Amino acid sequence: MPDGTTRAWRTVLERIETDLLEGRLGPGDRLPGERDLATQMGVGRSSVREAIRVLESMGLIRTAAGSGPSAGAVIVATPQGGMATLLRLQVAAKGFPFDDIVDTRVLLETSVVDALAREEAPDLAQAERTLEAMHDSALAPEEFLALDAAFHVWLAEASGNAVVAAIMSGLRTAIESYALQGAAMIDDWPGMVGELHQEHVGILEAIRAGDPDLARERIRSHIAGFYAATHASHPTR
The missing domain is CATH 1.20.120.530 (GntR ligand-binding domain-like)
Known part of the structure; x- marks a missing residue:
């Protein structure tokens, strides 16, 4: 759970970046759904959405709406090593x-x-x-x-x-x-x-x-x- 001085969306962002850097996530992997991520990290769904938006703008993930196999957030790149x-x-x-x-x-x-x-x-x-x-x-x-x-x-x-x-x-x-x-x-x-x-x-x-x-x-x-x-x-x- 993020403390009072840390914006929750940044906690989500840093967690996903760390997983990318340490190899727990890689290109082609799919992130858990918004609800699951919010539950795992103890933050609100709006914070997860903000983090996903920033990661997408950075080019690290791609998102697609819907419920099919291509829906959700997928890793398309990793930070430098x-x-x-x-x-x-x-x-x-x-x-x-x-x-x-x-x-x-x-x-x-x-x-x-x-x-x-x-x-x-x-x-x-x-x-x-x-x-x-x-x-x-x-x-x-x-x-x-x-x-x-x-x-x-x-x-x-x-x-x-x-x-x-x-x-x-x-x-x-x-x-x-x-x-x-x-x-x-x-x-x-x-x-x-x-x-x-x-x-x-x-x-x-x-x-x-x-x-x-x-x-x-x-x-x-x-x-x-x-x-x-x-x-x-x-x-x-």
């Missing part, structure tokens, strides 16, 4: 300074968008689907930021560099964590969501336009701007 797991553990143990994580994001993500902008037809489908899911005014800050982090991981995946993708996947927990801390400092959160959404759109537009310089500048400005607004300590280098 050992490197991502190690980074998640380091982040959880606060083994990395905040400034270093931000700098690493800038280094990795400028490289990612540069590579994508130089491709003739980069596959941005997963990033676009995640961005569409983020454009939902009903999302709580935690839900929006989970999808935001997934958007950046999908860009790394699309670049085709498996090491960079694994590092970004491993840093996702940290990105969400300190973004959520920062979000609490924003008086006009809906306004910030609108700005972030437009910045994400602009990054994808620069990639599609084949302009690596503009793509690098936009993602650098996107990362630096959010942390300048939410954390006083660090102008990204």
Whole structure:
């Protein structure tokens, strides 16, 4: 049973991700039904639905309505393996300074968008689907930021560099964590969501336009701007 400081939907999300990482679930496996998952984890069915929605937007599961053999939630992908797991553990143990994580994001993500902008037809489908899911005014800050982090991981995946993708996947927990801390400092959160959404759109537009310089500048400005607004300590280098 989740404690009072933990959102129940995140407890479900983390349980399913752990099962994926540790091999108890894999591609092709079907998740228990919504009612069964809620009973197993001691949460409400609405919390299970929220977790499933986030996992689907991340591209880890596919859902289908109905009662036939293809209905329900099916695993279609797994998170990155050992490197991502190690980074998640380091982040959880606060083994990395905040400034270093931000700098690493800038280094990795400028490289990612540069590579994508130089491709003739980069596959941005997963990033676009995640961005569409983020454009939902009903999302709580935690839900929006989970999808935001997934958007950046999908860009790394699309670049085709498996090491960079694994590092970004491993840093996702940290990105969400300190973004959520920062979000609490924003008086006009809906306004910030609108700005972030437009910045994400602009990054994808620069990639599609084949302009690596503009793509690098936009993602650098996107990362630096959010942390300048939410954390006083660090102008990204």
